[in-house]
Amino acid sequence: MSVEHTKHAGAASDDLDLRDLDVVVVGAGMAGLYLLHRLRNEGFSAKGLEAGDDVGGTWYWNRYPGARCDIQSVDYSYSFDPSLETEWTWSERYATQPEILSYLQHVADKHDLRDDIEFSTRVESARWDAAANRWRLRTDQGTEVTCRHYVMATGCLSLPKSPEIEGADQFAGEVYFTSRWPHEGVDFTGKRVAVIGTGSSGIQSIPIIAEQASELTVFQRTPNFSIPARNGPVRQDKLDAIAGRHAEYREEAKWSRGGVPGEPPELSALQVSEDERNVAFEEAWEAGELAILGVYNDILTNPASNELLAEFIRNKIRSIVDDPEVAETLCPTDYPFGTKRPCLDTGYYETFNREHVSLVDLRKHPITTITETGLNTTTDSYEFDVIVYATGFDAMTGAIVSVDIEGREGQRLADKWSAGPKTYLGLTTVGFPNFYMITGPGSPSVLSNMAVSIEQHVDWVTDCLVHLRAGGFDTIEPTEEAEEGWGLHVNDCANITLYPQANSWYMGANVPGKPRMFLPYVGGVDAYRQACSDVVENGFMGFELTGPGKRSGTSGIVRRLQPDVAFLLDMMASMDLPPYESMSAVDARAFGEAASAERPPGPEVGEIVDGTFPGAAGDLTYRLYRPATPGPHPMVLYFHGGGWVLGSEQSDDPLCRDLCDRSGAMIVSANYRHAPEDRFPAAPDDAVAALEWIHENAEALGGIPGQLAVAGWSAGANLAAVVAQHARDNDGPTITGQLLLTPVTDGDLDTVSYRENGEGYGLTKPLMEWFWDHYLDPSDRTDPRASPLRASSLAGLPPATVITAEFDPLRDEGVAYAKAMAAAGVAVHHIPARGHTHISIPMVDVMLSAAPIRQEMAEAIQSFFPVVATV
Numbered sequence: 001m002s003v004e005h006t007k008h009a010g011a012a013s014d015d016l017d018l019r020d021l022d023v024v025v026v027g028a029g030m031a032g033l034y035l036l037h038r039l040r041n042e043g044f045s046a047k048g049l050e051a052g053d054d055v056g057g058t059w060y061w062n063r064y065p066g067a068r069c070d071i072q073s074v075d076y077s078y079s080f081d082p083s084l085e086t087e088w089t090w091s092e093r094y095a096t097q098p099e100i101l102s103y104l105q106h107v108a109d110k111h112d113l114r115d116d117i118e119f120s121t122r123v124e125s126a127r128w129d130a131a132a133n134r135w136r137l138r139t140d141q142g143t144e145v146t147c148r149h150y151v152m153a154t155g156c157l158s159l160p161k162s163p164e165i166e167g168a169d170q171f172a173g174e175v176y177f178t179s180r181w182p183h184e185g186v187d188f189t190g191k192r193v194a195v196i197g198t199g200s201s202g203i204q205s206i207p208i209i210a211e212q213a214s215e216l217t218v219f220q221r222t223p224n225f226s227i228p229a230r231n232g233p234v235r236q237d238k239l240d241a242i243a244g245r246h247a248e249y250r251e252e253a254k255w256s257r258g259g260v261p262g263e264p265p266e267l268s269a270l271q272v273s274e275d276e277r278n279v280a281f282e283e284a285w286e287a288g289e290l291a292i293l294g295v296y297n298d299i300l301t302n303p304a305s306n307e308l309l310a311e312f313i314r315n316k317i318r319s320i321v322d323d324p325e326v327a328e329t330l331c332p333t334d335y336p337f338g339t340k341r342p343c344l345d346t347g348y349y350e351t352f353n354r355e356h357v358s359l360v361d362l363r364k365h366p367i368t369t370i371t372e373t374g375l376n377t378t379t380d381s382y383e384f385d386v387i388v389y390a391t392g393f394d395a396m397t398g399a400i401v402s403v404d405i406e407g408r409e410g411q412r413l414a415d416k417w418s419a420g421p422k423t424y425l426g427l428t429t430v431g432f433p434n435f436y437m438i439t440g441p442g443s444p445s446v447l448s449n450m451a452v453s454i455e456q457h458v459d460w461v462t463d464c465l466v467h468l469r470a471g472g473f474d475t476i477e478p479t480e481e482a483e484e485g486w487g488l489h490v491n492d493c494a495n496i497t498l499y500p501q502a503n504s505w506y507m508g509a510n511v512p513g514k515p516r517m518f519l520p521y522v523g524g525v526d527a528y529r530q531a532c533s534d535v536v537e538n539g540f541m542g543f544e545l546t547g548p549g550k551r552s553g554t555s556g557i558v559r560r561l562q563p564d565v566a567f568l569l570d571m572m573a574s575m576d577l578p579p580y581e582s583m584s585a586v587d588a589r590a591f592g593e594a595a596s597a598e599r600p601p602g603p604e605v606g607e608i609v610d611g612t613f614p615g616a617a618g619d620l621t622y623r624l625y626r627p628a629t630p631g632p633h634p635m636v637l638y639f640h641g642g643g644w645v646l647g648s649e650q651s652d653d654p655l656c657r658d659l660c661d662r663s664g665a666m667i668v669s670a671n672y673r674h675a676p677e678d679r680f681p682a683a684p685d686d687a688v689a690a691l692e693w694i695h696e697n698a699e700a701l702g703g704i705p706g707q708l709a710v711a712g713w714s715a716g717a718n719l720a721a722v723v724a725q726h727a728r729d730n731d732g733p734t735i736t737g738q739l740l741l742t743p744v745t746d747g748d749l750d751t752v753s754y755r756e757n758g759e760g761y762g763l764t765k766p767l768m769e770w771f772w773d774h775y776l777d778p779s780d781r782t783d784p785r786a787s788p789l790r791a792s793s794l795a796g797l798p799p800a801t802v803i804t805a806e807f808d809p810l811r812d813e814g815v816a817y818a819k820a821m822a823a824a825g826v827a828v829h830h831i832p833a834r835g836h837t838h839i840s841i842p843m844v845d846v847m848l849s850a851a852p853i854r855q856e857m858a859e860a861i862q863s864f865f866p867v868v869a870t871v
């Protein structure tokens, strides 16, 4: 459907008052239009400044043939105006650029937004005037605009990247950029055309250009994964999902991971049979949606799962493209699927079966120069009538820093961001009061349905301005602490995915010299929305609000847990599990074993041997994990966690496998007697017996005599510390190192970490009380064999690596033990595991964020021995 609209062309008109506005909005795309609408409805004086001569933003500029959205149009559209849902009917699943532009023009007309926009006006600079608490903007029309609040609604993919090809200005034929396409269109009929670039813009335009051109040569640097869009009328199942429940459907989108309603996948690609997986892949391929990325829950986190889908798509490419060599050139092989933005196409791969279309692999034959008549590669010369650059954008930050923005104390945003953007919530940045970015770096933006993310940011900013006005505040600015915390969280989210592995525009890698960092927030639209709401509900946490004689806002960091740790804790809370301390020890053990049976097994090791050794009061079991490398190996005597009540030599199996695999050392997990059946000092007595036995039998076990370290987790780390003290005090056996993972070191539960983390982080204070009470009498709590921190001296102990978790009740006693050992002259390496809990670090293949910590632990083990052969 297309609706007549009135177009405002031309430069800023004289009759508009551009001084002392409440808000200036830069950009009149999807974000700017809705923002102006909301600001006006809230009674703010606001103006939009737009470089183009009409509304539309990305859909105004990107008019290349074949341009269309790749999120279904019923989703990629506004939700704020319910009447739009019925008065506008999309003609296709994925609407064309002209239809989307008409839609935005319709919205602008319907809500009478054009009067509030200065078209053909580009903002060149913006300066914060601290004396006046106002922004002063200069435009290319020579106008100065002043405003209290300044919003960049300039889009994530709006500043074209220069093609960076030598001789680009020499070509005498026609030159076009997909991102700045002529309004009158281009006729390629009978022309020899080159297209450089095979991202979304190239992949959409190539099949259509091929329809007209007499010859088309595609210059590909990196092949892209593309899925057939299977465009057509909006499908009935989609219409059914929305019919009669628009508002609910839109609400579901707001609380979905990617901004489109849908159930998140529960299974890993590796949890199903090959047949089942191929059926699922085939269905996703047939569906023609980017939702293929979520067909399993680990496509973007597990390289093995990702490769299965990547190879499925490569096989599709091979089946479509006739020439096997061309097919292989079109197959991406050097980055995981999805880590560069995948595309939806219409006949892209088929185009390469046409006689007059050829593909040049720039990896094999790079362009050396553009010439007056065409271009040269290292091996060939080509002549063309037209060159089309589909070479992309300086994404996410380019448009923002292309304005010379100067904040408090003369700081330039471009300088502040020279090592990469720093933002709070992707909305604001320290040093730039009353400055906002719609879908800025550090927000879900390009990883989501932009329409949903845009509306969320616009609502957040507008509600914030209403709050400031109601409270009499003039300024708002984030704190350093909040911004740094958000930056860590954005990185933490990215680092558990495969995204950082690709040279993508998400990483800034497409622009030479741009700092390499993952720019958007990958934690999900739902999680992000919750974080933004939490900030507001907690009194604008991480912001400082100022007004005449007043200050507001609260300090703090809105997200401190590692994202996968938070996810697990939420899941555990929703399961409403009975607390261990409500059970008998026997039932608690059965419960723990049942839970352990569900976990991933951990990596393969060379060999696993089960056996018995003489404990202090009878035989006990052990499990030995031998590396795959030729022996003999250095040995680590390991004690499991479980509060001296739960567990066995097998209960930390995945962790033992992981440490063995990563360190190349042999791990021997020795059991010990448990309370309440065998109370203190049964466990330390057995631990000492295990130490003596392993020392005496090192050679027989395949170990290197004299190369023996101790390790443990939680109560097991307590035992490791205790046997280290015992060996020191009893002339051996010699221990070369102690690896203490979140150790129990003291029976005093009155610490800050107990107060802060005693509930809600897996291990609770009531559970630790239950463990201690089962283990020993209160009067024994100060015995150094129970509380090694209480030893009269810690001097002379073997080198130690102590890992403490930020959200662990035991954190402070672990830190205290590390400090006390260091003070006594012991070589101590302390690893504070940021955002982790007591239970998260041993969760192999569950807590991806813990893998680097376990790697550090493995390196610590290696450091305990002279030479360790790594696998």
Ligand code: NAP
Pocket (backbone or CB within 6 Å): 068, 069, 070, 071, 157, 163, 164, 165, 178, 196, 197, 198, 199, 200, 201, 202, 204, 219, 220, 221, 222, 341, 362, 390, 391, 392, 393, 446, 505, 510
């Ligand atoms: P892009 O994805 O960055 O693709 C640019 C292409 O140009 C890449 O193949 C790149 O190769 C190549 N290139 C860049 N400089 C080059 C050079 N000097 N020599 C040779 N090749 C060069 O840009 P885009 O296609 O415009 O798409 C950008 C984003 O916009 C998309 O990822 C998508 O998010 C959005 N978009 C969406 C739609 C849609 O909704 N349907 C349509 C268009 C765009 P390398 O990969 O080797 O750098």
